[in-house]
Amino acid sequence: DAGVIQSPRHEVTEMGQEVTLRCKPISGHNSLFWYRQTMMRGLELLIYFNNNVPIDDSGMPEDRFSAKMPNASFSTLKIQPSEPRDSAVYFCASSLAGQLLYNEQFFGPGTRLTVL
């Protein structure tokens, strides 16, 4: 059974360029989460969706960041324009939320973003 799939695994871009990160959650999961991980700040939740609807985007740092989930099997996180301080590892995670008690999050392998 495939886990959470993220692409690309590595992205190197120049300041000012648009960056798009992609995520395919585990089939059947209805919640999707975007995290950013840095040495200084650890794992930070950026935004999460439930049934394709953004529920909490309070972690999105600036208007330069946007996320979409057009359907249950795909989500994107876009940074436009990118800045060097956006360099981090970005993780996508999914879970099955709802009435079930056991709704743990499963993480993808991450996208390592470097903005020069």
Next chain:
Amino acid sequence: GQQLNQSPQSMFIQEGEDVSMNCTSSSIFNTWLWYKQDPGEGPVLLIALYKAGELTSNGRLTAQFGITRKDSFLNISASIPSDVGIYFCAGRVGSQGNLIFGKGTKLSVKP
């Protein structure tokens, strides 16, 4: 806002030794999770806890949900080199939604 304090930040131990790490929160949590992250990979769920006082094992790993619901502990017995990595605790206030993560405990094991 909610905060999680995870300690220690790092540990250097000898193979075969037992390991203990813990997390404390400023809020009462309904769920405590422990994840392990290997270099270049995403966090992998190790143990999930849902009731105060709950003690759950996964092989050589044992975790407990503190009775105050504001803390959790993870123990690793008889450590081996593949235990190396960063261990994160995470807590959730409600029954679903976002998790609050600790800063992690970096474990190094000397063969």
